[in-house]
Amino acid sequence: MNPAPPIRIRARREGDLPALESVLAAQQPTSRYPLRWPLPFPVREFIVRPDELVAMVAEEAGRVVGHVSVTSVLPGELGEAWAVGAGRHIDQLACLSVLFVDHAVRGRRIGGALMDAAEGWIFARGRTAVLDVVTANERPLAVYRHRGWREIGHARPDWLPGTEPPVILMAKNAPAVAAGT
Numbered sequence: 001m002n003p004a005p006p007i008r009i010r011a012r013r014e015g016d017l018p019a020l021e022s023v024l025a026a027q028q029p030t031s032r033y034p035l036r037w038p039l040p041f042p043v044r045e046f047i048v049r050p051d052e053l054v055a056m057v058a059e060e061a062g063r064v065v066g067h068v069s070v071t072s073v074l075p076g077e078l079g080e081a082w083a084v085g086a087g088r089h090i091d092q093l094a095c096l097s098v099l100f101v102d103h104a105v106r107g108r109r110i111g112g113a114l115m116d117a118a119e120g121w122i123f124a125r126g127r128t129a130v131l132d133v134v135t136a137n138e139r140p141l142a143v144y145r146h147r148g149w150r151e152i153g154h155a156r157p158d159w160l161p162g163t164e165p166p167v168i169l170m171a172k173n174a175p176a177v178a179a180g181t
Contacts, residue, residue: 007060010057051072056069
């Protein structure tokens with residue numbers, strides 16, 4: 001049995017977008033992410049956000065197999081709910097966003113590696129990480145809880161269909177550093 005090729009996390013490049021659009025479309029039927037599909041706008045606009053601070057991809061043997069970005073938290077109902085729930089000013093938050101992995105490589109910790117990279121980026125800047133999870137997506141919710149994310153509230157963003165329950169708002173602080181290290 002051959003071991004899986006190593007995964008490399010790197011900055012997203014413009015040339016990655018066609019592959020990422022295909023990966024997102026292929027994984028959507030099993031993950032229900034994004035919830036609305038087909039999207040009412042170009043897929044590229046879902047992946048590349050105007051408030052993006054950083055975007056990273058997972059690459060295996062030269063093939064892009066996953067994506068995550070970190071976005072600013074903007075003023076408004078969702079931003080204020082995160083700030084209140086996290087107990088921090090909105091400028092001290094950053095949102096882990098647009099996380100998806102090729103369904104063909106699930107179960108190999110690629111999503112975890114992408115989350116590690118995004119969380120590390122956020123924590124290195126002294127910010128608290130926040131995100132929202134659609135209630136119906138039980139697997140990601142369980143993964144976030146296992147990784148130390150805590151529920152801090154609920155919201156009904158304008159993109160959420162009225163037939164869906166409110167999204168769960170979550171936050172995660174940087175791990176505490178032991179004294180003397």
